[in-house]
Amino acid sequence: MVNKEVATGQEAVRILVVDDEQDLVWALQHSLRDDGYEVFIACDGVEALAMARRHRPDLIILDIVMPRLDGVSVCRILRRDPALGAVPIMFLTVRGDIESRVTGLNQGSDDYLVKPFDMLELKAHVRALLRRRQRSPVPGLDQDSTVVLGPLALDLRSRQVHVGEKIMSLTPIEFDLLHYLMSHSGEVFSSQALIQAVWGYALNTANSSLVRWHIKNLRAKLEADPAHPVLIRTVPRHGYILPRDI
Numbered sequence: 001m002v003n004k005e006v007a008t009g010q011e012a013v014r015i016l017v018v019d020d021e022q023d024l025v026w027a028l029q030h031s032l033r034d035d036g037y038e039v040f041i042a043c044d045g046v047e048a049l050a051m052a053r054r055h056r057p058d059l060i061i062l063d064i065v066m067p068r069l070d071g072v073s074v075c076r077i078l079r080r081d082p083a084l085g086a087v088p089i090m091f092l093t094v095r096g097d098i099e100s101r102v103t104g105l106n107q108g109s110d111d112y113l114v115k116p117f118d119m120l121e122l123k124a125h126v127r128a129l130l131r132r133r134q135r136s137p138v139p140g141l142d143q144d145s146t147v148v149l150g151p152l153a154l155d156l157r158s159r160q161v162h163v164g165e166k167i168m169s170l171t172p173i174e175f176d177l178l179h180y181l182m183s184h185s186g187e188v189f190s191s192q193a194l195i196q197a198v199w200g201y202a203l204n205t206a207n208s209s210l211v212r213w214h215i216k217n218l219r220a221k222l223e224a225d226p227a228h229p230v231l232i233r234t235v236p237r238h239g240y241i242l243p244r245d246i
Contacts, residue, residue: 012038013130014055018048018071019063019092024115028061031119032126045069049077052084059129061122062109063092064100072104079108079171086159086172088129092117105213108171111199111206128200132176149182150246152222152231161222168221173198177214178222181232181242190239215240 015037017028022043029039040055042048046068052060060078064071071091078084091104091112104112111125147154153162159175161168170178177198181189191208195201199210219226233241 014057016057186244
């Protein structure tokens with residue numbers, strides 16, 4: 001059955017699948033095509049970069065361990081590319097490979113799935129990532145605007161944040177997460193609440209470690225002392241808050 005979200009008479013949503021496991025690539029390609037997506041494939045990191053630049057995908061599903069160029073390096077290069085830096089990236093990782101998973105999140109990936117995974121679970125993550133990309137990055141605000149809170153000034157056009165005199169570039173998910181917290185300053189959000197609001201996932205369909213690692217990366221960019229944060233604070237057993245009086 002064709003996915004109504006992508007079969008609206010507009011150009012098909014493009015997904016790049018990158019993995020050196022041929023059987024997995026074949027299964028993903030055919031399953032996603034059945035849902036109406038246009039799917040491109042690559043079997044290593046070098047080919048992935050070439051395909052991404054040629055086809056400008058709307059989403060990249062990227063294995064971490066690959067020949068010639070690993071997925072983390074591909075993610076790092078893509079995030080520095082002005083034309084591709086905002087494309088959502090979902091990593092595929094083997095169970096127990098925590099170090100690679102964390103490194104990938106630190107380099108700017110939006111999400112990850114652990115192999116083996118259920119195809120329905122992958123498709124749910126794909127739909128959520130695409131919905132987040134298709135949303136206006138800052139609903140209800142002019143793109144020339146700047147959101148200001150204390151020492152933070154979030155530039156909605158450049159997707160950068162000014163912290164006092166410093167300017168920091170943010171990954172797409174870091175930008176969306178910070179904007180949500182700044183727009184709801186003074187409120188406490190659990191990891192699962194942020195996964196629903198920022199990532200667009202249904203309750204309990206994504207790992208809360210996603211939020212923890214992206215908060216960690218934001219603190220590394222924003223806080224004078226990330227080990228003792230004063231901007232994005234943790235409320236024990238409740239979640240995270242960006243106070244109004246920072």
